Amino acid sequence: MSLSRITFLPYQRSIEVSEGDSLIRTALHAGVHINASCGGEGVCAKCRVQVEQGDVAEGLSERLSPEDIEAGYRLACQAKIKGDATIRVPVESAMDRSMFDQQVHPRQTARIQQMDFDSLKERGLFIPPVEKAYLELPPPDAQNNMPDVTRLIEFLKLQSDEHKLELTIPVIRKLPSILRAHDFKVTVTLVRPVRDDGKTLITNIQPGDTTDQAYAIALDVGTTTIYAQLIDLKSGASLAEDGDFNGQISYGEDVISRMIFAEKGDGLETLQRTVVGTINKVLGKIISRAGVEHENIATITMAGNTTMTQLLLAIDPSYLRRAPYVPASTMYPPFRAATIGIDLDEHVIALLYPAVSSYVGGDIVAGIMGTGLYREEELTLFLDIGTNAEIVIGNKDWLACTACSAGPAFEGGGIEFGMRAAKGAIEDFSLDSVTFEPMLLTIGDVRPKGICGSGLIIMVAVMFEMGVINNRGKFNRDLDTERIREHNGVWEFVLAFEDQTQIGRDITISEIDIDNLIRAKGAVYSGCMTLLEEVGFSMDMIERIILAGGFGSYIDLEKAMTIGLLPEIDPARVIFIGNGSLMGARMSSLTNRIRKDVVEVTKKMTNFELSETPSYMDHYVAAMFIPHTEIEKFPKVKERVEAWKALASRN
Amino acid sequence: MSLSRITFLPYQRSIEVSEGDSLIRTALHAGVHINASCGGEGVCAKCRVQVEQGDVAEGLSERLSPEDIEAGYRLACQAKIKGDATIRVPVESAMDRSMFDQQVHPRQTARIQQMDFDSLKERGLFIPPVEKAYLELPPPDAQNNMPDVTRLIEFLKLQSDEHKLELTIPVIRKLPSILRAHDFKVTVTLVRPVRDDGKTLITNIQPGDTTDQAYAIALDVGTTTIYAQLIDLKSGASLAEDGDFNGQISYGEDVISRMIFAEKGDGLETLQRTVVGTINKVLGKIISRAGVEHENIATITMAGNTTMTQLLLAIDPSYLRRAPYVPASTMYPPFRAATIGIDLDEHVIALLYPAVSSYVGGDIVAGIMGTGLYREEELTLFLDIGTNAEIVIGNKDWLACTACSAGPAFEGGGIEFGMRAAKGAIEDFSLDSVTFEPMLLTIGDVRPKGICGSGLIIMVAVMFEMGVINNRGKFNRDLDTERIREHNGVWEFVLAFEDQTQIGRDITISEIDIDNLIRAKGAVYSGCMTLLEEVGFSMDMIERIILAGGFGSYIDLEKAMTIGLLPEIDPARVIFIGNGSLMGARMSSLTNRIRKDVVEVTKKMTNFELSETPSYMDHYVAAMFIPHTEIEKFPKVKERVEAWKALASRN
Ligand code: FES
Numbered sequence A, B: 001m002s003l004s005r006i007t008f009l010p011y012q013r014s015i016e017v018s019e020g021d022s023l024i025r026t027a028l029h030a031g032v033h034i035n036a037s038c039g040g041e042g043v044c045a046k047c048r049v050q051v052e053q054g055d056v057a058e059g060l061s062e063r064l065s066p067e068d069i070e071a072g073y074r075l076a077c078q079a080k081i082k083g084d085a086t087i088r089v090p091v092e093s094a095m096d097r098s099m100f101d102q103q104v105h106p107r108q109t110a111r112i113q114q115m116d117f118d119s120l121k122e123r124g125l126f127i128p129p130v131e132k133a134y135l136e137l138p139p140p141d142a143q144n145n146m147p148d149v150t151r152l153i154e155f156l157k158l159q160s161d162e163h164k165l166e167l168t169i170p171v172i173r174k175l176p177s178i179l180r181a182h183d184f185k186v187t188v189t190l191v192r193p194v195r196d197d198g199k200t201l202i203t204n205i206q207p208g209d210t211t212d213q214a215y216a217i218a219l220d221v222g223t224t225t226i227y228a229q230l231i232d233l234k235s236g237a238s239l240a241e242d243g244d245f246n247g248q249i250s251y252g253e254d255v256i257s258r259m260i261f262a263e264k265g266d267g268l269e270t271l272q273r274t275v276v277g278t279i280n281k282v283l284g285k286i287i288s289r290a291g292v293e294h295e296n297i298a299t300i301t302m303a304g305n306t307t308m309t310q311l312l313l314a315i316d317p318s319y320l321r322r323a324p325y326v327p328a329s330t331m332y333p334p335f336r337a338a339t340i341g342i343d344l345d346e347h348v349i350a351l352l353y354p355a356v357s358s359y360v361g362g363d364i365v366a367g368i369m370g371t372g373l374y375r376e377e378e379l380t381l382f383l384d385i386g387t388n389a390e391i392v393i394g395n396k397d398w399l400a401c402t403a404c405s406a407g408p409a410f411e412g413g414g415i416e417f418g419m420r421a422a423k424g425a426i427e428d429f430s431l432d433s434v435t436f437e438p439m440l441l442t443i444g445d446v447r448p449k450g451i452c453g454s455g456l457i458i459m460v461a462v463m464f465e466m467g468v469i470n471n472r473g474k475f476n477r478d479l480d481t482e483r484i485r486e487h488n489g490v491w492e493f494v495l496a497f498e499d500q501t502q503i504g505r506d507i508t509i510s511e512i513d514i515d516n517l518i519r520a521k522g523a524v525y526s527g528c529m530t531l532l533e534e535v536g537f538s539m540d541m542i543e544r545i546i547l548a549g550g551f552g553s554y555i556d557l558e559k560a561m562t563i564g565l566l567p568e569i570d571p572a573r574v575i576f577i578g579n580g581s582l583m584g585a586r587m588s589s590l591t592n593r594i595r596k597d598v599v600e601v602t603k604k605m606t607n608f609e610l611s612e613t614p615s616y617m618d619h620y621v622a623a624m625f626i627p628h629t630e631i632e633k634f635p636k637v638k639e640r641v642e643a644w645k646a647l648a649s650r651n
C-alpha cells in the first residue's frame, strides 16, 4: 500500500498515512486538534479544513457553501486520504508559535504481543502434552494371544520406549473392534502427565493413521464473554476463534450478582447449565468452521476467574464473596469435559487453570503463564482492568498479586453519560486550548451517545493538563467558556450540545463523573503501590507493564499516566496482550512445560488482601489526586502541566 | 450339646453324634450301608433297622407292622438320635466277618478354610486400602484464608504426614458447605494408592466424626450367581451377605451363549444392564440388612471370569470365544462404580480383579489371592470345577494355570437323570456288595428326582471299587442283579424303581452317563497333568489341593480320587474355600497388600492354552479310565479294588 504524506498547517506537522484513511483521525494521530462536536458524523460542520495542496476524497457536504468548496474547504471527518496533501486547520484564536508544539499528543497505545509458538519451541519450552502415534501391531495368533491392551502397551514399550501407560475403560471398550477392523493398524492419542512420574493416558484409539489430525481447544470463561480457539497441535496455529456473551449475563452482570443468584434455589445448577450452554455454542461454531472432527480433539484447557471456575464446576461460590473470601479450591484435577456437560467426545480431557485466591483467578494466572513474565528478569506490572482490577507484580524471582474493586467507571459505569465501547461512544478527544472547543471522535463516526472508558481517561487527562480541571478534578470556574457550567449544583463541561448528539440532550462530563474516575484509578494505582511496598519495591522500579483484558487495547498510555492510572514509564515498555486468559489456555494446550510451571508459579504468587493491608488506605487517599498527591512521581506530567500553564499565562 | 454313642451291628461300628441327627445319615457317616431306595422319604421301607439297646425318636411308619415296631424295628431314614443306642442292620446276604471292615467308606469332605483377618494382621499383611480420619481444622480468618482444599491438605500434611493427596471434583463440590455446617470438624475418607508412588484420593468428606463407620463391598460376579458381602473395614467382619441368580441367565446359561447374545443388536447393553440390575438388587438387600448408610461405603471390589468382567463393563466379548481367544484387557484401572450404573454413591471406587487370560479370569485370581497360595512354600493344586474347570498349580515361586472344558457332567448336565444339587437329587450312595441294593440319600430326604454331580461321583466310585463297572465304565454283565440291564441298547443300573421316585420313572445311571463323567474328570485330570509336565513337575509332588466354587463343598474326596478326578493325596490336605472369588474380593477390600501383590501374581501366572499344548491329548486319552490307565498313580484305589475283588471271589 502506498503511503501519502499529509501536512497540517499552521502547525507544520507531517504524517504518512494510507490511502482511504479518515482525514480527521489522521489529524488526531498527527497531534493536530480540529474542532469536532458531532463525533464525525458530518453534521456539526465544525471540522472544516482547507485543502491547500493535493487533494482529498469526499469531504463535501451541504453544510459547506459552494464558495467554500471552491476554496478547498472540506469536512475533515468526511474526507479520506487519496494522496499527498497539505491541509490548513482554521485557528479561531490568536496564538503564538510555541503553541504549535503544545498541541494534542497523538494517542500512544500499547504494543500488541501475540503468542509465539516458534520461539517457544526454540527456547526448548515445547513439551507436547498430547501426541498421536501410528502403530502397526502384530495381529494375535495361537502363540501370541496376549490381551489387546497388553499387546498395545507392550508394543509401545518396545517400539517407542513408552512407560506408565494407562487406558481408560471407554478406550478399552473401543479397542477390540477398532484393532480388528483395520488389521491392527491404529493411531493412539497419548496424553502426557504433567508430573514426570505420572502416567501417560491413552485417551483415544482410531483406525488407520490420523496422526496429522490432532487438535485442542483453548477456552476463556469470562464473566461477560466466552472465547474459544481451536488449536492445531502440530503447528500451534489457531484454526478458528470465536466468542459469545456468557449466557449467565441474564442472571447478573457481574460476579457478585451471579454469586447471589447461585445461592437461591437451583440457581447454581442454572448458572452451570447456562455457561456450559454458551461454551457449547461457541465450540460448535469453531469446530464446524475449522472442519475438524470431534474425535480428533484431545484436550480442552480452560481459564476463568475463581467465581466463573466454581460456577462452571457447580461449586457453591457463597464463600468467595463473604469475608474471609475463601475459594473452594485453587487447583482442580484434570477431568473428562463431558462430565460437566461440555459437548465434546467422552475422551476429551479438560484442564482448568489454577487460581491464586478468590479474586486472583485462573484467568490472571493464565495471563502470567501466557506472557512468560514468570520466566523473565524484568520487573513487570501485569494489569487486568475491569470492574475488578487484578494486579500482579514481579519477575522470575518473585510474584505478588492482589485484586481491587475499581468500580465500573472504566467500563462507563457510574458516569452519567458513560457507556460501553460501542457505536456512538466518544473514544477520542482533544480540546482547543484557547476556545475550549472540543474535538470529539466516536466509535463508528456517528453523533455521540455517550463516553466510553478510554475516552473518559483522555478527556480527564487533557482537561487536567490544560488546567480545565485541577488535581482534585474540579473545573476552573474562571475559564471563559459556556461549556463549563453549574447544573443542579454540580459543575460540568458540555462535550456536545443537544443538537449534535444522538440522544437529544447535552452530553456532559461532571465533577461527579471525574471523581468516580479518580476513585477507580486511585484504587488501581494504590493497589500497585501497596503491593510493591509490601515486597520492598517502589513504583519507579517497574520496567515493563503488561495490560490484559479488553480495556487495555485502546487505552491512550500517556493519558493513562497523566491521570495516574499507570505509573510513568516509556510507552514502548507497555505491552498489550488482549485476552490473557485465552492466551494462557492456548499455551497450556501446546506445551506441558507451562502446565508444569504453573504449579510452581501459583505457589510463588503471594496474594495480598488489600482490605487486610493497613497501608492500602493511605496509598488510596494519596492517589485521589490527578495524577497523585506527589506529582513528583510523574515528572513528565508535571512538565506538560507546567508548559500549558506557561502558555496560558502568556495568552 | 451332649453326644450320643450309636453302635451299628453286626458291623460293630460306633460313632458319636448329636441328638436329633438322622439315623440313616449317622450310619452313612459311620460307614454302614443300609438299603434305602426312596431317598429317605419313608416310603420304600427298605431302611428298616432294629433298635437293640437304647432308643431313637420317631422312625415309626405304617410301613412297619405293629409286631415289627414292638420288636424295635424303625425306619432309619425317619429315626432321629435321642441318646446312646445299639442298632442292628439287617443283612440279607450271608457274609463273613471280613466284610465288616469293607463296608462303606464314610464321606470325607474337604476342610473348609475361611478368611482369617486376624492372621492377616498378625502376619503384617494388613495395609488398609481405605482409612477415615477425623479432623478438627482451624476455621479461616482474615489472616489465613487459604482455599478449603488447601486447608484440608495442609492440615493432613502437618497432622498426619499425608502426602500426594488428591480430591475429586465431586468432593470439592461438597467441601465448602460441609466444612462450614459443622465448624470445620469433618471426617475424610482416604483411599490409598496401590503403588507406593501413587496418590491418596480423598473420596468423601462428612460432617463430624464418622470414623467408626467404614465399609466396603466384596462382589463375586458369577455366570450363574452374584454374591455380595458387606464388610466392616475396621473389624474385617462380613456384616451381611447375599446372592441371587445373575439375571443374564435369561439370555443364556453359560458364558458362550451370553457371548453369542452379546453380539446381536443391543445384546451387549442388555446384558450389561441386566447384570448391574442383579448387582443392585443384591447390594440393596445387604446394605439395608446391615443398616449401613450408603455414604459410609468406600469401595466395591469385584471379581468375575473374563467374560463376566467384559460384559459388566460393556466390552464386546466376541474375541474371547474365537481363536486365538484374546481378552480386551486383563487389567482395568479403578473407576467410579456409579459410572457403570451400580447403585452406590458417586464417590465409591470400584476395583476389578485382574485376569490372566480369556479363560482364567479375575474370579480365579481372586481365589489365588484369597487363599494366599502365592505366598506359600507348598506345591498346591487349585481347582475351580464347573462347566469349565480352571486349574492353577504352583506356590510362592511359580504359578501355572489353564482352563479346560469339563462339560456339564459335574453339574448334572449330559447325564440322563442328572440335575443340579437341589431337593430330590441323590447326593449320597452306597451299595450292598452282595445284593447290590443301593442306599440312596437325597437332598431334602425326599424320593429321588435325579442325580447331582457329587452323587454321581460317589456312585461311579462305589461301583468301580465293587467291580460293578470296570475301568472303562462298563457294567459287569455277569452280576446277578435285575438292576443291571440293557435298555434300548444301552447298559444301565437302576438306582430307584419308578414307584420309589418322584418322577414316575426308573432312575438309572447308564454307561453313557458314566462315559460323560469320565470325559469330564479326564479333562480336568489331564489338564493338571499337562500343566505339571510343562513346568517339569509331576502329580505326586502336589502337597495340597484347594477346591473353589460350589462343586467342591460336598464332594467326597476319596471318591473323587477313586474316579481319578483328584490325584491321590491325604484328604486332610484338601481344603475347600467355597466362593474363592468372593473371598479374594473381600481380602482386597481389606488390605492393599493383596492389591499390590495381585499385579505381580498375574504377571507370574503362566497361562497354558491346552489346545496349543500337544501333550494334552495324550494325557487326556490316558485319563479316560477309572481312575487312570496307570492305576499305579492311585495306590489306595488299587488296594481297595483288590480288597473288594478278593472279598467277591470268596463269596
Ligand atoms: S461535521 Fe465533521 S465533526 Fe461534525
Ligand code: FES
Residues within 6 Å of the ligand: B035, B036, B037, B038, B039, B040, B041, B042, B043, B044, B045, B046, B047, B048, B075, B076, B077, B078
Ligand atoms: S423308607 Fe427309609 S429310605 Fe425308603
